[in-house]
Amino acid sequence: MQPQAMATDVTTDHAVESAFVDEMVERQREAARRHGLAVHFRDGESGGEPAPEVAVIPAGGFWMGSRANEHSARAFEQPRHEVHFERAFAITRGPIRRREYLAFLAATGHRRPRPYSWNDPEFPMYNVSARDAEAYARWLSESTGHRYRLPTEAEWEYAARAGTDTMFCYGDRIRREQVNCAGGLHCTRGLFLCGIGKPVPVGSLPPNAWGLYEVHGNVQEFTQDHWRDAYAGGPRPGDRAYQSIDRKYRYLRAVRGGSWFDPPGACRSGSRARRHQDEFDLNLGFRLVREIED
Numbered sequence: 001m002q003p004q005a006m007a008t009d010v011t012t013d014h015a016v017e018s019a020f021v022d023e024m025v026e027r028q029r030e031a032a033r034r035h036g037l038a039v040h041f042r043d044g045e046s047g048g049e050p051a052p053e054v055a056v057i058p059a060g061g062f063w064m065g066s067r068a069n070e071h072s073a074r075a076f077e078q079p080r081h082e083v084h085f086e087r088a089f090a091i092t093r094g095p096i097r098r099r100e101y102l103a104f105l106a107a108t109g110h111r112r113p114r115p116y117s118w119n120d121p122e123f124p125m126y127n128v129s130a131r132d133a134e135a136y137a138r139w140l141s142e143s144t145g146h147r148y149r150l151p152t153e154a155e156w157e158y159a160a161r162a163g164t165d166t167m168f169c170y171g172d173r174i175r176r177e178q179v180n181c182a183g184g185l186h187c188t189r190g191l192f193l194c195g196i197g198k199p200v201p202v203g204s205l206p207p208n209a210w211g212l213y214e215v216h217g218n219v220q221e222f223t224q225d226h227w228r229d230a231y232a233g234g235p236r237p238g239d240r241a242y243q244s245i246d247r248k249y250r251y252l253r254a255v256r257g258g259s260w261f262d263p264p265g266a267c268r269s270g271s272r273a274r275r276h277q278d279e280f281d282l283n284l285g286f287r288l289v290r291e292i293e294d
Contacts (some may be wrong), residue, residue, distance in 0.1 A: 072265025122201035154238030
């Protein structure tokens with residue numbers, strides 16, 4: 001399946017933006033109808049807490065990676081290459097919230113993360129490792145009867161872009177009310193010199209065309225993929241995670257999205273960074289893919 005036609009800077013022309021969003025929403029609705037699902041849905045409860053809400057992501061294709069002339073682009077975000085998805089999937093609309101993760105802890109006795117003063121239950125869960133995220137995904141899968149897992153890098157970027165080919169899902173420039181990051185003078189519109197220095201509750205900022213929240217900034221998000229210093233060229237399926245045979249990289253995961261701690265350039269759709277799979281931090285969280293059965 002070939003990559004879909006991409007939008008240009010969707011912030012520059014309201015008519016173009018509206019038509020583009022309508023097209024993306026219709027693709028999403030058609031994919032949901034095909035599988036007998038709502039566009040946004042939940043799989044009941046888990047541990048007495050509603051399961052995370054997910055959004056259906058239609059099958060299709062896109063160009064993965066950053067252009068060489070993007071602000072803050074790095075060599076390890078290239079080369080741009082075609083990625084295709086033969087099947088639709090679903091992904092949580094935001095990173096997993098503290099209240100959702102705390103239900104898992106109460107039900108399983110899994111080790112508790114290091115505490116901090118940010119206790120809002122609607123904040124994204126922080127101070128968790130990739131292994132903690134995978135343990136939560138296994139528990140959620142067992143509780144709901146559907147398979148949840150960390151996204152591949154390609155799934156994450158495809159869902160975050162929602163059909164756009166710009167640096168952010170909002171266009172090539174952002175406003176401070178769109179992205180929770182550390183601020184800066186590049187990639188921004190209006191006065192945006194510094195951020196608020198902490199996360200915001202999940203769902204606080206405008207969603208992308210497929211209804212996903214905070215894909216730029218707020219917290220970095222773990223993926224399944226091991227780190228690599230450059231992409232392989234050529235078309236490839238997006239549901240296959242990269243697994244390194246190099247001991248140097250086997251324990252390093254690619255993280256996506258940037259965070260409240262990072263400058264705008266680190267929050268671009270194509271931006272990526274590496275973190276150890278056992279690392280935890282105040283700016284590091286995760287969202288999950290929910291696989292859709294045929």
